[in-house]
Amino acid sequence: xxxxxxxxxxxxxxxxxxxxxxxxxxxxxxxxxxxxxxxxxxxxxxxxxxxxxxxxxxxxxxxxxxxxxxxxxxxxxxxxxxxxxxxxxxxxxxxxxxxxxxxxxxxxxxxxxxxxxxxxxxxxxxxxxxxxxxxxxxxxxxxxxxxxxxxxxxxxxxxxxxxxxxxxxxxx
Amino acid sequence: xxxxxxxxxxxxxxxxxxxxxxxxxxxxxxxxxxxxxxxxxxxxxxxxxxxxxxxxxxxxxxxxxxxxxxxxxxxxxxxxxxxxxxxxxxxxxxxxxxxxxxxxxxxxxxxxxxxxxxxxxxxxxxxxxxxxxxxxxx
Numbered sequence: 519x520x521x522x523x524x525x526x527x528x529x530x531x532x533x534x535x536x537x538x539x540x541x542x543x544x545x546x547x548x549x550x551x552x553x554x555x556x557x558x559x560x561x562x563x564x565x566x567x568x569x570x571x572x573x574x575x576x577x578x579x580x581x582x583x584x585x586x587x588x589x590x591x592x593x594x595x596x597x598x599x600x601x602x603x604x605x606x607x608x609x610x611x612x613x614x615x616x617x618x619x620x621x622x623x624x625x626x627x628x629x630x631x632x633x634x635x636x637x638x639x640x641x642x643x644x645x646x647x648x649x650x651x652x653x654x655x656x657x658x659x660x661x662x663x664x665x666x667x668x669x670x671x672x673x674x675x676x677x678x679x680x681x682x683x684x685x686x687x688x689x690x
Numbered sequence: 691x692x693x694x695x696x697x698x699x700x701x702x703x704x705x706x707x708x709x710x711x712x713x714x715x716x717x718x719x720x721x722x723x724x725x726x727x728x729x730x731x732x733x734x735x736x737x738x739x740x741x742x743x744x745x746x747x748x749x750x751x752x753x754x755x756x757x758x759x760x761x762x763x764x765x766x767x768x769x770x771x772x773x774x775x776x777x778x779x780x781x782x783x784x785x786x787x788x789x790x791x792x793x794x795x796x797x798x799x800x801x802x803x804x805x806x807x808x809x810x811x812x813x814x815x816x817x818x819x820x821x822x823x824x825x826x827x828x
Binding site for chain 2: 588603640
């Protein structure tokens with residue numbers, strides 16, 4: 519057995535100072551310190567998280583440039599990356615209350631979109647869309663169960679629907 | 691289960707493994723809540739509540755998204771297959787493709803705007819975590 523005497527910061531005290539969460543939430547990794555070393559408490563852990571999260575920011579900026587390529591190919595992706603790097607930097611200059619407020623609204627639009635998308639996607643599988651308004655109203659389709667619908671909505675499979683698809687996406 | 695790259699049982703294993711690797715990236719980011727723990731009010735009450743909420747939301751959103759995509763998009767879709775072999779081909783995400791296949795390019799535009807907002811939100815959160823992790827590095 520290891521000897522923990524003298525290392526009173528390993529376990530939350532029964533009373534007294536607040537242990538969880540402390541100024542740095544990395545210091546709350548008690549078990550890491552138990553089995554390894556106190557040196558691992560903050561620095562290497564922060565470094566690992568920092569490096570991994572640093573990679574996410576450019577990753578998502580490149581993703582944003584890719585999303586913009588959906589509309590226009592004529593603009594260099596570098597331009598979009600520079601443009602979309604500005605708002606996160608500005609938001610992070612605010613204090614944490616403002617930042618949290620902004621992040622809350624950004625997240626709320628994601629949540630609402632996703633709930634609507636799931637609801638409408640299920641309806642779409644029941645053939646509610648621009649080309650298949652409701653079940654049975656379009657002569658291109660038979661009323662088929664949901665799972666069998668997958669693959670029917672395809673430019674390749676049904677040439678009669680080609681004109682409704684995006685011109686760029688016509689694959690022969 | 692569909693075969694991917696290879697044939698037979700090996701192909702099914704490859705497909706499963708490819709999907710697993712993609713899914714891992716979707717789950718990255720839930721640790722952000724631990725970083726914010728030092729700056730919230732009443733952390734003992736709010737953090738466990740938030741963590742439970744995250745688990746419920748992930749179950750709902752991811753399973754819902756997989757259901758919607760699986761029902762509306764064919765796995766043998768020509769664009770999906772082409773996007774695997776040709777990375778320069780204009781493929782802008784499964785949800786946009788789903789909207790286009792349903793004949794609604796305007797819905798595809800809307801979903802693309804929302805995906806753009808999501809990317810900005812994630813970069814915003816990651817920048818926050820980066821700054822805080824650098825701040826606590828000592």
